[in-house]
Amino acid sequence: MELICTLTSPYARRVRVLAHELGIKDQLKIQVVKPRESSDFLWTINPMGKVPTLRLDDGSSIYDSLTICDYLIATFSPEWGIKQQISYWDYRTRLSMLNEMSDAGTQARRLKNQDPPQQNAASFQFDKIHRGLTHIEDTWITLESDLSMTSIGLGCTFDWFLNRFPEIKWTVSYPGITSWFNEFKLRESMENSQIPS
Ligand SMILES: N[C@@H](CCC(=O)N[C@@H](CS)C(=O)NCC(=O)O)C(=O)O
Numbered sequence: 665m666e667l668i669c670t671l672t673s674p675y676a677r678r679v680r681v682l683a684h685e686l687g688i689k690d691q692l693k694i695q696v697v698k699p700r701e702s703s704d705f706l707w708t709i710n711p712m713g714k715v716p717t718l719r720l721d722d723g724s725s726i727y728d729s730l731t732i733c734d735y736l737i738a739t740f741s742p743e744w745g746i747k748q749q750i751s752y753w754d755y756r757t758r759l760s761m762l763n764e765m766s767d768a769g770t771q772a773r774r775l776k777n778q779d780p781p782q783q784n785a786a787s788f789q790f791d792k793i794h795r796g797l798t799h800i801e802d803t804w805i806t807l808e809s810d811l812s813m814t815s816i817g818l819g820c821t822f823d824w825f826l827n828r829f830p831e832i833k834w835t836v837s838y839p840g841i842t843s844w845f846n847e848f849k850l851r852e853s854m855e856n857s858q859i860p861s
Pocket residue numbers: 672673674675699700712713714715716727728729730763
């Protein structure tokens with residue numbers, strides 16, 4: 665199977681980290697594309713033209729990172745998922761919020777880069793991210809011990825924020841997440857999937 669992705673996408677990175685953690689990294693061939701410049705190819709396998717997209721050996725495609733992760737867990741390590749289903753809806757809600765936070769970051773970046781920069785609209789998106797991180801800092805008490813899709817998602821999303829918006833002092837505002845992340849980023853799966861500078 666083949667993962668069509670960019671190496672900078674926080675959505676694709678969570679799939680790469682999960683594959684490493686499940687011990688199936690070598691079964692996942694990585695094909696790097698530029699979504700906006702590979703549209704003919706990408707549109708054929710994913711009408712939305714987004715990465716990550718997983719191509720199975722039978723030629724079918726699975727997309728949206730969370731669906732790809734669900735597929736990998738169900739196919740290669742169903743027991744890994746069962747542990748998380750103790751509070752299944754809480755788990756899904758956390759993943760949805762992480763997705764929304766990454767989406768807000770993408771929007772904020774686009775708005776800031778417009779000419780002239782759309783500062784108010786960008787601030788609206790940054791506020792969403794800050795509310796999400798404050799919520800995580802205040803309520804995710806399982807952070808330290810947990811290896812799950814939510815911790816993988818948070819690790820990839822937080823690192824992407826650190827990389828893309830270095831002018832924001834994330835580590836000062838979110839000391840709990842930061843101290844958790846400083847441990848989490850040392851995992852082999854995280855070190856092997858670092859965002860290229
Ligand atoms: N909800 C999707 C989001 C994927 C996404 O937005 N990927 C970006 C790259 S980080 C992309 O493909 N953008 C191209 C586009 O929007 O056309 C997922 O979780 O996979």
